[in-house]
Amino acid sequence: xxxxxxxxxxxxxxxxxxxxxxxxxxxxxxxxxxxxxxxxxxxxxxxxxxxxxxxxxxxxxxxxxxxxxxxxxxxxxxxxxxxxxxxxxxxxxxxxxxxxxxxxxxxxxxxxxxxxxxxxxxxxxxxxxxxxxxxxxxxxxxxxxxxxxxxxxxxxxxxxxxxxxxxxxxxxxxxxxxxxxxxxxxxxxxxxxxxxxxxxxxxxxxxxxxxxxxxxxxxxxxxxxxxxxxxxxxxxxxxxxxxxxxxxxxxxxxxxxxxxxxxxxxxxxxxxxxxxxxxxxxxxxxxxxxxxxxxxxxxxxxxxxxxxxxxxxxxxxxxxxxxxxxx
Numbered sequence: 117x118x119x120x121x122x123x124x125x126x127x128x129x130x131x132x133x134x135x136x137x138x139x140x141x142x143x144x145x146x147x148x149x150x151x152x153x154x155x156x157x158x159x160x161x162x163x164x165x166x167x168x169x170x171x172x173x174x175x176x177x178x179x180x181x182x183x184x185x186x187x188x189x190x191x192x193x194x195x196x197x198x199x200x201x202x203x204x205x206x207x208x209x210x211x212x213x214x215x216x217x218x219x220x221x222x223x224x225x226x227x228x229x230x231x232x233x234x235x236x237x238x239x240x241x242x243x244x245x246x247x248x249x250x251x252x253x254x255x256x257x258x259x260x261x262x263x264x265x266x267x268x269x270x271x272x273x274x275x276x277x278x279x280x281x282x283x284x285x286x287x288x289x290x291x292x293x294x295x296x297x298x299x300x301x302x303x304x305x306x307x308x309x310x311x312x313x314x315x316x317x318x319x320x321x322x323x324x325x326x327x328x329x330x331x332x333x334x335x336x337x338x339x340x341x342x343x344x345x346x347x348x349x350x351x352x353x354x355x356x357x358x359x360x361x362x363x364x365x366x367x368x369x370x371x372x373x374x375x376x377x378x379x380x381x382x383x384x385x386x387x388x389x390x391x392x393x394x395x396x397x398x399x400x401x402x403x404x405x406x407x408x409x410x411x412x413x414x415x416x417x418x419x420x421x422x423x424x425x426x427x428x429x430x431x432x433x434x435x436x437x438x439x440x441x442x443x
Contacts, residue, residue, distance in 0.1 A: 149229065259334060270295070317364060
């Protein structure tokens with residue numbers, strides 16, 4: 117990765133790791149941290165993602181690569197790495213959400229995170245996350261930031277923020293796609309008791325966690341979010357993704373009804389616009405009905421969406437390269 121002089125406001129405040137460094141051959145049966153990597157094809161991108169994990173300064177981890185019935189060779193890529201990297205394959209393609217949950221079912225306690233196959237982590241990310249969870253007993257999850265092509269998004273004012281469920285309900289959503297999270301095992305256990313038939317809705321597990329658990333947000337770059345792939349799920353023609361918002365409504369509408377929740381309203385607006393633009397009227401009407409019940413204006417949603425599109429067209433962000441500063 118290229119090195120440049122980072123923006124001082126974006127530098128991670130970390131120290132050189134001095135513990136948890138063991139050789140892979142001495143890895144315990146229950147690792148300190150497990151990373152679940154769902155993948156469908158993408159062998160080149162997967163190799164890059166796994167290489168970023170292999171370079172972690174925290175060596176006590178296990179990586180579970182869940183092959184979602186790929187048509188390209190994935191197991192051979194995983195075999196290029198040491199025995200901390202484990203390969204499992206699904207018999208049928210079910211989407212990244214199903215693959216991720218299969219990986220969660222293979223975890224053995226400890227801390228857990230996920231990594232999309234086309235992204236990568238900085239070498240200090242896992243050690244930093246484990247240390248923060250060790251230090252903050254009240255945090256069920258710790259979250260760092262991704263560096264996007266246009267730099268960091270959703271900076272955390274003050275450097276750290278412990279967000280409790282009551283705070284989350286009135287906040288603007290810090291989306292999972294903008295962040296790299298690491299959770300305690302009991303959060304994963306709770307995920308596995310909730311609805312598990314989503315196709316690709318990452319926001320669902322993030323939302324479920326935020327309603328019940330405390331999250332420690334850290335204003336530090338922990339990874340790189342790549343957006344140059346031609347097979348990203350947001351651009352995929354797979355129509356199964358359009359059923360996710362309906363499942364979300366059916367799951368949470370009885371539970372939340374008209375209860376004030378800003379992140380929920382923001383998700384419903386995004387989902388409704390996406391379905392409306394895709395001409396998925398049946399699914400859009402299901403989402404729109406809950407918006408109407410909650411007093412979220414469809415007309416205002418369209419106006420806001422148009423305004424955001426205009427702002428993106430006239431804004432020319434300057435890409436930033438983030439690197440670990442000298443210790």
